[in-house]
Amino acid sequence: MRALAFLCPSWTRTALLRSAPRLVAPSRSASSIATAVQYDDDVTDDFIPQPPRRSLKRDIDAVTTALSFAEKPIVLPSPRRASPYNSLAKAIGVKDITRDDVDWTSAVDRIISRGVPISTNDANAMLAAMRPASRITQGTRLLQHTNPHAHTYDLLLAAHSTLGNADTAIACFAEMQNRGLAATGYTYGHLMGAFARARDLDKALALYNQMEVAGIEQDLIVSTSLMACCVRTGATERAFDIFDTLKYRSTRYAPDVTTYSLLIHACLKSPEKSAERAQDLFTEMQEKGHKPNRYTYNTLIRVFASRSTYFVEAWQVADQMQRDGVELDKITYYALLAACVTAQDLIRARKLVKELLSRAAVIDGEVNEAWKIDRTMWQLLMRAYASGRAPYDKTPVDHVFDPANALPLPQSSSGGLLLDKDVLTTTETAHEAQRVLRYLAEHDADTVDTQLLDAYIGVLHQRKATNALRDACFGPSNLFARLGLAQSPFTYRTALLAAYDARDLDLLNTAWHAYRAHVEHAGPSSCLAAIPGDGTSPDIQTHARYIEALARLDRLDDAVQVLFELYDDPAHGSAINGANAIPPRSVLKCLFTKAIQLEKPHIVDALNLLYPPRVLPGSRGKIVPGSRPLTLERDVSRKPGFHDASPTTKKAARYSRAAKKHGSKVKTPRNTRRH
Numbered sequence: 001m002r003a004l005a006f007l008c009p010s011w012t013r014t015a016l017l018r019s020a021p022r023l024v025a026p027s028r029s030a031s032s033i034a035t036a037v038q039y040d041d042d043v044t045d046d047f048i049p050q051p052p053r054r055s056l057k058r059d060i061d062a063v064t065t066a067l068s069f070a071e072k073p074i075v076l077p078s079p080r081r082a083s084p085y086n087s088l089a090k091a092i093g094v095k096d097i098t099r100d101d102v103d104w105t106s107a108v109d110r111i112i113s114r115g116v117p118i119s120t121n122d123a124n125a126m127l128a129a130m131r132p133a134s135r136i137t138q139g140t141r142l143l144q145h146t147n148p149h150a151h152t153y154d155l156l157l158a159a160h161s162t163l164g165n166a167d168t169a170i171a172c173f174a175e176m177q178n179r180g181l182a183a184t185g186y187t188y189g190h191l192m193g194a195f196a197r198a199r200d201l202d203k204a205l206a207l208y209n210q211m212e213v214a215g216i217e218q219d220l221i222v223s224t225s226l227m228a229c230c231v232r233t234g235a236t237e238r239a240f241d242i243f244d245t246l247k248y249r250s251t252r253y254a255p256d257v258t259t260y261s262l263l264i265h266a267c268l269k270s271p272e273k274s275a276e277r278a279q280d281l282f283t284e285m286q287e288k289g290h291k292p293n294r295y296t297y298n299t300l301i302r303v304f305a306s307r308s309t310y311f312v313e314a315w316q317v318a319d320q321m322q323r324d325g326v327e328l329d330k331i332t333y334y335a336l337l338a339a340c341v342t343a344q345d346l347i348r349a350r351k352l353v354k355e356l357l358s359r360a361a362v363i364d365g366e367v368n369e370a371w372k373i374d375r376t377m378w379q380l381l382m383r384a385y386a387s388g389r390a391p392y393d394k395t396p397v398d399h400v401f402d403p404a405n406a407l408p409l410p411q412s413s414s415g416g417l418l419l420d421k422d423v424l425t426t427t428e429t430a431h432e433a434q435r436v437l438r439y440l441a442e443h444d445a446d447t448v449d450t451q452l453l454d455a456y457i458g459v460l461h462q463r464k465a466t467n468a469l470r471d472a473c474f475g476p477s478n479l480f481a482r483l484g485l486a487q488s489p490f491t492y493r494t495a496l497l498a499a500y501d502a503r504d505l506d507l508l509n510t511a512w513h514a515y516r517a518h519v520e521h522a523g524p525s526s527c528l529a530a531i532p533g534d535g536t537s538p539d540i541q542t543h544a545r546y547i548e549a550l551a552r553l554d555r556l557d558d559a560v561q562v563l564f565e566l567y568d569d570p571a572h573g574s575a576i577n578g579a580n581a582i583p584p585r586s587v588l589k590c591l592f593t594k595a596i597q598l599e600k601p602h603i604v605d606a607l608n609l610l611y612p613p614r615v616l617p618g619s620r621g622k623i624v625p626g627s628r629p630l631t632l633e634r635d636v637s638r639k640p641g642f643h644d645a646s647p648t649t650k651k652a653a654r655y656s657r658a659a660k661k662h663g664s665k666v667k668t669p670r671n672t673r674r675h
Contacts, residue, residue: 120152154187160190161197223259224255227263231266236266264303306342340352341387342387357418375449382458433456466507489518541587595607
């Protein structure tokens with residue numbers, strides 16, 4: 001209940017602990033600038049329901065007292081002391097069949113070697129006691145010595161579903177039909193779960209239609225598994241359509257907590273109104289009388305964490321989570337940490353990390369496995385260093401990365417890793433990020449991967465440590481080469497952005513040549529996958545960054561040459577529909593602006609050739625916005641001055657007109673004042 005009190009000021013914390021244990025949410029003044037946070041948003045197996053199965057005790061109780069595969073009947077002392085667990089364990093030669101370390105290969109060999117047929121109940125009892133992997137391998141052998149029925153195949157399909165073996169599940173289902181056994185709702189539920197884990201939406205929809213043709217009602221388990229398959233494959237709107245149909249079909253199969261949690265998770269896949277839709281689902285679930293569980297709360301916080309404007313709501317959900325008696329776990333802290341990254345709140349992010357490190361501390365020589373720190377927390381912390389707001393420090397950031405100025409590291413524990421300050425300056429932020437990376441490289445090398453180094457490169461870029469970034473990526477002390485890790489397209493794209501901001505032609509060419517060598521070594525297919533929600537590939541975006549940087553450095557001829565090479569490359573044409581492979585005109589703003597400013601008519605003609613004006617069908621000749629032909633002459637049909645001004649000048653003009661209209665002085669924005 002008081003787990004998050006450390007995030008509040010001292011006077012607020014005192015009142016918090018004295019009164020009701022309510023979480024004090026941050027104010028609404030948090031910046032609404034969103035920062036891209038790569039967070040695992042895949043559907044976990046917790047959202048794929050399992051059909052109810054017979055308990056292990058019930059299956060074993062079905063075993064007869066004298067087991068059919070025993071050489072001699074087992075004589076029990078008294079019916080009161082009869083234990084089917086002990087009887088079955090003694091017959092197969094193990095002490096306890098419910099343990100995970102049972103050698104089922106030897107047990108099944110001993111049973112088969114007796115040469116006596118195995119009854120169906122005995123085979124089902126052994127299958128129910130096996131782990132999924134053993135059930136698949138040994139279940140095939142047991143089927144050859146018993147007469148299986150529908151429940152036997154349900155147990156096998158449940159194992160295939162847990163492991164996500166869609167093809168073998170289909171083969172098992174076909175064998176069941178060949179034996180003339182009728183499939184039940186449990187059978188279809190297990191088969192649908194296998195398709196959901198294998199992300200095979202076509203087969204899942206075909207199975208759903210087959211159930212309707214066979215007259216088998218699609219219950220809640222089957223429908224929820226189909227929705228999970230839709231979410232995993234990106235068909236979120238289809239999942240919501242199935243959900244709406246399920247709500248109004250019957251009260252018997254009304255959505256439960258698992259279904260609502262799955263649909264809240266699906267909101268992470270849809271960028272438009274994701275937080276609003278998730279909030280409506282959460283409210284509707286509570287109105288229906290369903291009590292949210294930990295998965296529901298954590299998923300809702302993750303949805304809110306993707307939007308900076310819902311930063312307060314994310315903390316309010318954590319507050320409600322505590323008031324409802326649901327304990328916060330490591331996933332909850334990670335979701336709140338991601339919310340801090342999106343909202344650029346470095347202060348709360350560091351407090352969360354300190355609390356996580358204290359909970360994961362070694363006590364009496366034992367590590368708390370439930371709070372064991374993994375690479376996800378360190379990646380989120382690095383992104384918080386890159387995006388977090390910090391007071392500007394006049395000390396050059398590159399001075400921090402001098403080995404002579406390095407801070408000493410803690411010897412064996414990460415308790416004193418972070419600086420003992422709440423507010424860090426830009427220089428101190430870069431200093432602490434470097435210290436964290438050095439500690440992980442020396443004491444926990446398995447945690448350091450390419451994504452973590454990319455996040456650290458992002459810190460160097462945002463804190464304008466250009467020389468340190470050049471040395472970390474391409475210099476003698478290359479971090480990737482020293483740690484044996486491969487660079488990713490994100491690494492080169494960040495280096496190009498740093499060269500663009502610093503107007504560094506040497507860094508620009510170095511990063512570009514390294515990227516081209518990476519593409520030739522790894523193959524073009526590694527960089528051509530389309531980015532969800534954007535439609536372009538990482539390779540297209542990297543080309544766009546390089547072209548804009550060349551334009552900013554007045555290298556327009558080189559920029560247009562790279563643009564034509566990209567247009568003529570057949571690899572991009574096959575990946576993104578021919579002419580659409582080139583970067584959109586709206587992306588190459590710097591190139592278009594420079595071509596007009598420097599009055600380069602041949603550059604303007606070349607750009608108009610690559611980007612001809614397009615007309616919307618049925619728009620009576622209306623040109624698509626953003627595709628108007630470029631010209632070096634001013635358009636006299638428009639009001640001169642305002643439309644050709646920069647966005648900052650336009651903003652100042654709007655404030656001036658508002659002041660004249662209302663007859664009062666309107667405060668001019670800080671970034672539009674003239675100096």
